[in-house]
Amino acid sequence: MKQAVLVVDVQPSFDPPDWLVERSRLLAAKFPSVATVERHDEAKVPFFRQLGWTPRSVDDSLVQADRIILKYGYSPPPEVIEQFQSWKIDRVLVCGIQADTCVLAAGFALFDAGLQPTLIADAVVGSSLDRSGKLGVELWRHHFGQIINNHLEIT
Template sequence: MRQVLLVIDVQPSFSPPDWLVEGIRLLLGTMPSVATVERHDESRTPFQRQLGWSPAPDDDSLITADQIFIKHGYAPTPETIAHLKALAPERVLVCGIQTETCVLAAGFALFDAGLQPTLITDLTVGSSLDRSGQLGIDLWRHHFGHLVSSREL
C-alpha cells in the first residue's frame, strides 16, 4: 500500500513526550514523510489576542521528515496538501500533537482534498484539555473512520 506519514506539530512549544518523538522516528525511512511546524505570527493568526498564548515564532520540528512545512494556525497549508496529493498515496498516516485540534484539522484538510486520512492512535497526544487524545480519536473515528496503531504498520 502506498502511504505517506504526516507528522503534526511535534515541536518544542508543545512539549511532546519522549515516547511520541521516538515512536514517530521509528517510522521514518519506511515511507515518505512530511511534518508541519506551527509558528506564531499574530498578524496571520490571533493566538495571543484570542487565547493569551502562542507557539514560538521560530520553532523547528523535532522530527527529521523528508519535507517540512511551516504553518500559522491549526490546518496544514495548501502547499502541504498539494505536496501530499502529488505523492499519490492510498492513505495518509497522521500522528502528532493536539489530536482534537491541529491533528483533526489536518484530517479535515486531507479528507476535503480527496485523500484518505488515517490516524495512528498510539502516536498522538491531545491538548491540555485532554492529554490522552481520546476525544480527538473519537472525533476522528466519527468523521473519517480510519484508525491504526503503530504496531499494525
C-alpha cells in the same frame, strides 16, 4: 495502496513526550513523510488576541521528515496537500500533537482533498483539554473512521 506519513507539530514548544517523538520518527523513516511546524505570526493568526497565548515564533520539528512545512494556525497549509498529491499518495497516516485540534484539522484537510486520512492512535497526544488524546481519537473515528491502534501494525 501508496501511503505516506504526516507528523503534526511534534516540536519543542509543545513539550511532546519522548515516546511520541520516537514513534513519529519511526513512522517518518518508514514512509514518505511531511512534518508540520507551528509558528506564531500575530498578523497571520491572532492567537494572542483571541486566546491569550502564542506558539513560539521560531521552533523546529523534532522529527526528520522528507519535507518540513511551516504553518500558522490549526490547519495545515495547502503545501501539505500538494506534497501528498505530487507523491500520488492514497492514504496518509497521521500522528502528532493535539489530536483534538491540529491533528483533527489535518484530517479534515486531507479528507476534503480526497486523500484517506488514517490516525495512528498510539502516536498522538491531545491538547491541554485532554492530554491523553482519547477525545481526538473518538472525534477522528466519528468523522473519518480510519484508525490504526498500534504503530507497529503498519505495513
